[in-house]
Every structure is written in structure tokens, then in C-alpha cells.
Amino acid sequence: xxxxxxxxxxxxxxxxxxxxxxxxxxxxxxxxxxxxxxxxxxxxxxxxxxxxxxxxxxxxxxxxxxxxxxxxxxxxxxxxxxxxxxxxxxxxxxxxxxxxxxxxxxxxxxxxxxxxxxxxxxxxxxxxxxxxxxxxxxxxxxxxxxxxxxxxxxxxxxxxxxxxxxxxxxxxxxxxxxxxxxxxxxxxxxxxxxxxxxxxxxxxxxxxxxxxxxxxxxxxxxxxxxxxxxxxxxxxxxxxxxxxxxxxxxxxxxxxxxxxxxxxxxxxxxxxxxxxxxxxxxxxxxxxxxxxxxxxxxxxxxxxxxxxxxxxxxxxxxxxxxxxxxxxxxxxxxxxxxxxxxxxxxxxxxxxxxxxxxxxxxxxxxxxxxxxxxxxxxxxxxxxxxxxxxxxxxxxxxxxxxxxxxxxxxxxxxxxxxxxxxxxxxxxxxxxxxxxxxxxxxxxxxxxxxxxxxxxxxxxxxxxxxxxxxxxxxxxxxxxxxxxxxxxxx
Amino acid sequence: xxxxxxxxxxxxxxxxxxxxxxxxxxxxxxxxxxxxxxxxxxxxxxxxxxxxxxxxxxxxxxxxxxxxxxxxxxxxxxxxxxxxxxxxxxxxxxxxxxxxxx
Numbered sequence: 001x002x003x004x005x006x007x008x009x010x011x012x013x014x015x016x017x018x019x020x021x022x023x024x025x026x027x028x029x030x031x032x033x034x035x036x037x038x039x040x041x042x043x044x045x046x047x048x049x050x051x052x053x054x055x056x057x058x059x060x061x062x063x064x065x066x067x068x069x070x071x072x073x074x075x076x077x078x079x080x081x082x083x084x085x086x087x088x089x090x091x092x093x094x095x096x097x098x099x100x101x102x103x104x105x106x107x108x109x110x111x112x113x114x115x116x117x118x119x120x121x122x123x124x125x126x127x128x129x130x131x132x133x134x135x136x137x138x139x140x141x142x143x144x145x146x147x148x149x150x151x152x153x154x155x156x157x158x159x160x161x162x163x164x165x166x167x168x169x170x171x172x173x174x175x176x177x178x179x180x181x182x183x184x185x186x187x188x189x190x191x192x193x194x195x196x197x198x199x200x201x202x203x204x205x206x207x208x209x210x211x212x213x214x215x216x217x218x219x220x221x222x223x224x225x226x227x228x229x230x231x232x233x234x235x236x237x238x239x240x241x242x243x244x245x246x247x248x249x250x251x252x253x254x255x256x257x258x259x260x261x262x263x264x265x266x267x268x269x270x271x272x273x274x275x276x277x278x279x280x281x282x283x284x285x286x287x288x289x290x291x292x293x294x295x296x297x298x299x300x301x302x303x304x305x306x307x308x309x310x311x312x313x314x315x316x317x318x319x320x321x322x323x324x325x326x327x328x329x330x331x332x333x334x335x336x337x338x339x340x341x342x343x344x345x346x347x348x349x350x351x352x353x354x355x356x357x358x359x360x361x362x363x364x365x366x367x368x369x370x371x372x373x374x375x376x377x378x379x380x381x382x383x384x385x386x387x388x389x390x391x392x393x394x395x396x397x398x399x400x401x402x403x404x405x406x407x408x409x410x411x412x413x414x415x416x417x418x419x420x421x422x423x424x425x426x427x428x429x430x431x432x433x434x435x436x437x438x439x440x441x442x443x444x445x446x447x448x449x450x451x452x453x454x455x456x457x458x459x460x461x462x463x464x465x466x467x468x469x470x471x472x473x474x475x476x477x478x479x480x481x482x483x484x485x486x487x488x489x490x
Numbered sequence: 491x492x493x494x495x496x497x498x499x500x501x502x503x504x505x506x507x508x509x510x511x512x513x514x515x516x517x518x519x520x521x522x523x524x525x526x527x528x529x530x531x532x533x534x535x536x537x538x539x540x541x542x543x544x545x546x547x548x549x550x551x552x553x554x555x556x557x558x559x560x561x562x563x564x565x566x567x568x569x570x571x572x573x574x575x576x577x578x579x580x581x582x583x584x585x586x587x588x589x590x591x592x
Binding site: 129130134144145148151152157159162164165175178179180182183186187231232235236299 | 550
């Protein structure tokens with residue numbers, strides 16, 4: 001059956017998204033029928049993500065567009081969707097015990113997490129500026145609410161207001177850039193844009209569009225000098241939300257950035273390479289130096305996540321298939337180590353301790369040896385020490401930069417990695433060599449054990465056997481490149 | 491008589507965009523900042539409609555409908571967040587947001 005150019009295949013390939021939508025609505029519905037059953041809602045949400053993931057897995061190797069060419073179902077999209085589903089699942093696992101301690105309602109929380117994941121999926125799939133922007137907003141609006149989820153907490157309020165104002169502001173800038181790009185090319189399709197830009201001279205309007213788009217995306221990935229919201233929001237938001245924000249939202253924004261700039265504006269590569277090279281250098285440097293002075297764990301991890309956005313940007317600057325592969329690999333690696341670190345911080349939240357200060361880490365090895373050893377691994381991985389996954393990610397990113405003649409960029413990256421070791425190892429010193437901090441027992445429930453296990457296994461596995469990830473990313477990066485070349489040929 | 495062309499609208503849109511950006515940067519009241527953001531979004535809308543007319547294709551106007559819908563959703567959520575903030579702090583001044591600083 002075909003009506004308006006739609007066929008059953010359009011809906012078939014949207015199944016993962018449709019399942020997420022259904023699951024999110026089901027959570028709200030079940031909450032009305034059987035109120036206050038956090039465990040049941042948790043089961044539904046996790047089940048939704050698992051089913052969605054299974055359907056997604058069956059699309060492996062598919063390369064097509066659906067909904068009249070507005071959404072691409074290709075390897076690139078699937079790769080990112082897997083990141084979103086895994087990070088959403090891990091976030092849910094660490095949220096369940098956290099919500100009990102905070103004593104906040106679970107239904108809307110799970111609903112919003114699923115909605116944010118849904119928005120991210122569209123950001124990875126969208127090949128039209130409108131689709132990308134709707135996906136971005138679906139995700140962002142869910143995150144605005146999630147950041148302020150702890151209503152009585154002043155910090156959480158403040159985080160939500162700041163995130164909302166700067167998020168909406170950056171959206172305005174991004175949209176203005178999109179409107180100028182539409183004016184220059186006459187279409188919002190990325191392949192059409194690539195085609196129109198291929199033979200076009202550089203105009204003032206095009207330069208303005210490029211700069212506004214880069215600034216708007218810079219806000220979303222928290223690149224310096226558009227990073228000011230990140231530390232405040234990361235600190236004030238509930239810890240599992242911060243974890244999801246720093247991994248899922250960042251990965252989704254990078255997916256959108258790669259789609260717009262590599263796929264849509266491939267003809268302008270030398271121009272945006274300069275912009276992103278500059279952003280990468282200041283992002284890494286400012287992020288790492290600011291992280292040194294922090295005494296709050298969440299704030300420190302926020303600056304560290306800013307610095308990591310800088311490393312990933314190096315891969316984007318390289319702008320070759322290898323560079324894209326490096327960025328993709330880095331995002332997977334980053335998922336495990338960053339979520340793991342936040343899981344440990346989440347665990348420190350008990351009924352009598354907020355637990356997000358660096359000093360709360362004191363003596364963790366004596367109180368919860370398993371968690372302390374896991375945290376040691378995450379810190380080493382974030383710092384880029386072999387044989388962890390973080391090392392392999394950095395090697396690949398810097399390698400891609402050197403390949404393309406950006407040797408100075410790789411040098412700056414390596415120097416920054418060295419600086420970052422200082423504040424990562426400081427956490428280790430607190431955990432292993434300081435007196436125990438006050439507060440009640442640290443409980444490690446089955447959900448938290450699962451989260452940490454997955455994160456640890458991911459961090460070690462991809463450190464020792466990175467080929468697994470490289471091969472996948474290699475196969476996938478081609479699909480982004482392929483659409484670039486096919487657009488140029490048309 | 492001077493004919494009003496799409497270019498005039500684009501200039502208007504650019505002016506509105508600048509007013510919005512300056513408003514966000516210099517004003518201290520959260521509600522006013524929010525209104526400035528709405529100005530930016532409306533600058534985008536004017537630009538898209540003007541360009542749509544100039545290019546003689548409809549995509550720009552379709553885009554505008556989406557922008558309006560998203561702006562409405564964002565306003566609902568945003569005002570809710572601002573009210574939650576106001577209940578705790580009894581102020582909508584951005585200088586009072588000083589719990590978290592580096």
C-alpha cells in the first residue's frame with residue numbers, strides 16, 4: 001500500500017524509534033493504572049530499550065533512506081543508535097537506586113530518558129536539516145526537564161534554567177545558520193546542499209552560515225568558547241542525567257555535526273577544518289586546565305568531558321574516512337569510561353551524603369574495593385594509559401591527525417593528555433591513600449554492579465582487542481563517505 | 491515607490507537577530523532573556539519565509555511551521571522551569587544564579 005509516497009518499508013525501518021515512542025507512552029500509562037511501582041516502570045523502560053536494540057541489530061548492513069529521503073538508515077546511523085541505546089540502558093540501570101535515594105517519582109523520569117534517546121536516534125538518522133533539528137529539540141527539551149528534575153534542589157533548578165536559556169539561545173543561532181544555508185542552496189536536504197555547494201563560489205552569506213552552524217553545534221558538543229553551560233549543568237543535574245547528558249547528548253551532537261559538515265558541506269572542508277582545528281585546540285586546553293582546579297567530582301568530569309570533545313574534534317578535523325573512524329571509535333570508548341566514572345559518583349549518593357565532592361572519594365578502596373578498582377580503571381582510561389580503551393581511542397585520533405598533516409594538532413593533544421593525567425590520578429590518590437570519609441555504608445545493588453561490570457568489560461575489551469571496534473567503525477564510516485561521493489556524482 | 495523585496499525582509503531578519511543576541515547577552519531578567527530568544531527564532535522565521543519567496547520553493551515555509559511548533563513546546567517547558575526556579579528563589583534575576591561558579 002502506498003499513499004503520499006509512503007510505504008510499509010518506511011514504518012518497518014522506523015521500528016526502533018516507534019518502539020521507543022510506544023515504550024515511553026506505556027511507562028506513563030502504566031504509572032496511572034498501577035501507581036508507585038518504580039520497579040515495574042524500570043522493567044518496561046529497560047525492556048523497551050532491549051527490544052528496540054534487537055530490532056536495530058536486524059538492520060545491520062542496510063543502506064537506504066526512508067520517509068521520502070528524510071531519514072537515512074545506514075551503517076553510520078545504526079552505529080550511533082547503538083551508542084544511544086547502550087548509554088540509555090546503562091543510565092537507567094544507575095538511575096533506579098539513585099531515584100530511590102532522592103525520593104523523586106520515577107515514571108516521568110524514565111519517560112524523559114526514553115524521549116531523549118528517541119530524539120538522539122533521529123539526530124543520527126536525519127539527512128535533512130528539518131529532521132535533524134526536530135531530533136535535536138526532542139532530545140534537548142527532554143534534557144531541560146531532566147536537569148531540573150530534583151525540584152526542591154536549588155542547584156538542580158539553577159542547572160535547568162541555565163541549560164534551558166543557553167540551549168534555546170544556541171538553537172536560535174543554529175537555526176539562523178540553517179536558514180542562511182537554505183538561502184544559499186535552496187534546499188534543506190543534505191545531499192542537495194552538497195550538490196549545490198560543489199560548484200559554488202564562496203560568498204559572504206555562505207561564510208556567515210558556516211560560522212553560525214559551527215557556533216550552534218559548538219554549543220551542543222560543549223566546545224570552548226561555547227562551553228560555559230556545561231560545568232554548571234553537569235554539577236546541578238541529577239548524577240545519572242549528567243552521565244547521559246555527557247555521553248548520549250554529546251555523541252548525538254557529533255553525529256549531527258558529522259552529518260551536516262562532512263555529508264552536507266563536504267565542498268567547504270578546508271574552511272571548516274580551520275574553524276574546528278581552532279576549536280579543538282582551545283577546547284582541549286581550556287577543558288584540561290580548568291579541570292585541574294575543581295574540587296567537585298561532577299564539575300571535574302564536566303571539564304574532562306569538554307576536553308574529550310576536543311580530542312574527538314581532532315578526528316573531525318582530519319575529515320577523512322580515517323578521521324571519522326577515529327571519532328566514532330572514540331565515542332564508543334568514551335561511553336564506557338565516562339558512564340563508568342559517573343556510575344561510581346552516583347553510587348556515593350546516600351541518604352546522608354551528597355557524595356559528589358572529591359573528598360567524598362576518600363578511602364573508597366577501604367569501603368568498596370571493587371568500585372575503587374573500577375574507578376581506577378576509568379580514570380586511567382580517561383587519561384589515556386594503555387592497555388585501556390581510552391589509549392586506543394587517542395592513538396587512533398592522533399594517528400588520523402598525523403596522517404592528514406596536522407602534526408601540531410596531535411602534539412597539542414598529547415600534551416593535553418599528559419596534563420589531564422594530573423587530575424585523574426588525583427582522584428586515585430584520594431581513593432587509595434586518604435582516610436575514609438564520613439557517611440553511611442556504600443550499598444552496591446545488582447543494578448549498579450551490572451553497570452560497572454559492563455563499563456569495566458567495555459573499557460578493558462576495547463583496550464586489548466580494539467580491532468572489534470575499528471572494523472565496525474571502518475565499515476560504517478564508508479557509508480557517510482559513500483553518500484558524499486554519490487551526491488557529488490549526481 | 492520603493493518596492494519591498496525579499497532582501498528587505500532578510501535585512502529586517504538580520505536586525506531582529508542582532509537585537510535578540512544583544513538582548514540575551516546584556517539583559518539580566520530571565521523572562522526578558524527568554525523573550526530575546528523568541529526574537530531570534532522569529533528572525534529565523536522571517537528569513538526563511540523571505541528566502542522561500544525569493545527561491546520560489548516551499549521548503550522554507552514548511553521549516554517555519556516546525557520552528558513555530560518547537561518554539562511553542564520550548565516556551566511551555568521553559569516557563570515551567572522558570573516557575574520552579576522562582577518558587578525556590580523568589581527571583582528571576584540571572585545574577586542570583588550564583589550557586590555554581592568556577
